[in-house]
Amino acid sequence: MKGKALIGVCVVLAASSMASAAYYNSLAHNLVGENLEDTVFDPETGLLSINDSTTGLTHNTDPAIAVPQGGVGVQGYATVSLSTTLVGFDTPAHPGKAVFAGGNFSLSFLFDPEGDGSYESYSIGGPIEGLVVECQPVNSSLTKFYGEGLWQAVTKSLPADWLDGGGYSSINTLTIDVGSDFTAGFDWTTGFAGQSLYSLFPNDEAVPEPGTLLLLAGGALFLRRRRVA
DSSP states (O other): OHHHHHHHHHHHHHHHHHHHOOEEEEEEEEOTTTSSOOEEEETTTTEEEEEEEESOEEEEEESOOOOGGGOOSOSSOEEEEEEEEEEEEOOSSOTTEEEEEEEEEEEEEEEOSSSSSOOEEEEEEEEEEEEEEEEEEEETTEEEEEEEEEEEOOEEEOSSBOOOTTSEEEEEEEEEEEOSOOTTOOOSSSOEEEEEEEEEESSSOSSOOHHHHOEEETTEEEOOOOOOO
């Protein structure tokens, strides 16, 4: 009986420990307003890159990670680096939509999980599988680019668990603000520089894997979204 009781106690403690572990629903990073032109597209090389250090990182975890003043987020700077290369863009129907592939994403930051001033260094990142970006001009002084894609979180040193199941993670709600007039049209033979914000999710729901996403035929690009049964 004593042996069975001890086993029962161990099971309860293990379940309690698992239930109390915090896990990420998402990470959001806002680079707008911190520095100028953190995001650059070079049409000569086809390279799209994001590089910046900011304070605009927000953690969405369950349960919430406590920091001073009861907020949720990061204390100290967060540094992001993203690079990926243009594969092709859709013509003539949607010349502003393009697919990128390859490259790498990394995010590192300082975080105070206990709220006692003891900052620790954390990071997440890995190779980019595919990224779809589309140009949507707003007016003569503002153009917005929207993107989403898949990457693999090879590095996952975080203050809460990143439950991606060992598969793909998503970069979603990527928004690039560019102070240029593309109302007459944009076809990715033109470069630009702007400011970004984006969110990371520990799942593969942003876009399908590149084998399904990159359907290039006759110079046209087609995007087939995942269908969930």
